[in-house]
Amino acid sequence: MSASPHSLPLELGAVGAASARVADYLREAILGGEIGPGDRIRQEDIAERFGTSRLPVREALRILEAEGLTEHEPNKGARVPKLTMHEVDVIYQMRERLEPLALTESLAHLSEQDLRRLDQVQSRIEANTDVNSFLALDREFHLLTYSGCHIDPLTSMVRRLWNSTQHYRRAFVSLGGPGRMWVINAEHRLVLDAIERLDPVDAERYLSGHIRRTRIELDRHPEVFEGRQR
Amino acid sequence: MSASPHSLPLELGAVGAASARVADYLREAILGGEIGPGDRIRQEDIAERFGTSRLPVREALRILEAEGLTEHEPNKGARVPKLTMHEVDVIYQMRERLEPLALTESLAHLSEQDLRRLDQVQSRIEANTDVNSFLALDREFHLLTYSGCHIDPLTSMVRRLWNSTQHYRRAFVSLGGPGRMWVINAEHRLVLDAIERLDPVDAERYLSGHIRRTRIELDRHPEVFEGRQR
């Protein structure tokens, strides 16, 4: 059930030794869709499955809470938060405003190798036909463009916004596909071109437009937020 | 500044877990300046001072880490992060982009009582002459304008940005005051007027301008970031 290659570069949350492994496992399980919004997470279940005590699990849940992947109620345990359409809309507006800043901060620090990698990922997106792998590729593309940003609060917040909406992105993509792929590819290519020209103004312009268009398209599909999972 | 004795009233929560009380205590101590950037926080010290075991302290440190008040290194313990001028500058740019959104989301949900309260706080700012109480009043003013925003990721991120820069705001205010008070008051009054008119465009305009001007003024005082504390 694990073994899903959601592993991305830039593992920033370098925390304790084994509690980080539990956090990694749970993170993959949530981002991979095995644990959905509303699902409860019992400490002892995870501890037993992992062969550890409940203590690392508790720490891991705190870490995930900081990343926006779980929510915590005293004496009630942890569960994956369920978001309304309006909440997801506002989160996309936050992305619209924050990610262009992260991109500008990242621009000057991107290496030649990063640019080549970005081009490869975008080419794979264009050649791709599977909706599920589009999810991972798109995520990799965007987070890679921010990998040159070394301002910790900014990168961690961007990551958190992606994490919080991952489930609804998958639901959206599964229900009719991500939309017209040529639009997405054109937007990505324009962002890439601006990055290569080291032009922060154009980079921010095309990136915010890309996110905004996605948000508006998402707003037209309320069924994404009513789907019963599991 | 205030050298050492960590003596704060710790009567915040009769309810909830004990780890939340420890977190409250540490949060106040950091925001109040008793624990400054670079200071190390030893689990056993806090536990002994609080009469509990180290476990709630560990959980509290995780909570504070999520709020951006501490940073954690494996086997090295927790310390209050020390920010560079550029990092604070970027955090202010994040505020410039995020807080107007929070204000727009908040607008429709502000009650008449909130508006009266805001007017009172602003009047107290205008009548105030003490630089230290300005810090608290200004924080109260802005966070109050966002109190109608019920999108959890947004409010928690705004609060985190305020927390992270609190120490440098105090250092800035202490070193020569917050600048020309009439400018600040004019900006606040314009934001308030836009709020009362329920005009999100003007509210965002004047708020982002207020934050942007503060950021640029802060950039002219690099001595804020070189101050040796303790």
Add this chain to the structure above:
DNA sequence: TGACACACGACTGGATCCAATTTCTACCCC
């Protein structure tokens, strides 16, 4: 006298045990 190595001290990470709170269920009374 200086540099390297070993040992000791201090601190964090993890496991097990115990207490407190919640929730579900069953039973009793109206």
Add this chain to the structure above:
DNA sequence: GGGGTAGAAATTGGATCCAGTCGTGTGTCA
């Protein structure tokens, strides 16, 4: 038969104990 209450099972929160790791100080040898 329905609702409320008490009790039992399940689950989380906290304390104590033990292990692992990092840093430091001292001692010895070249």
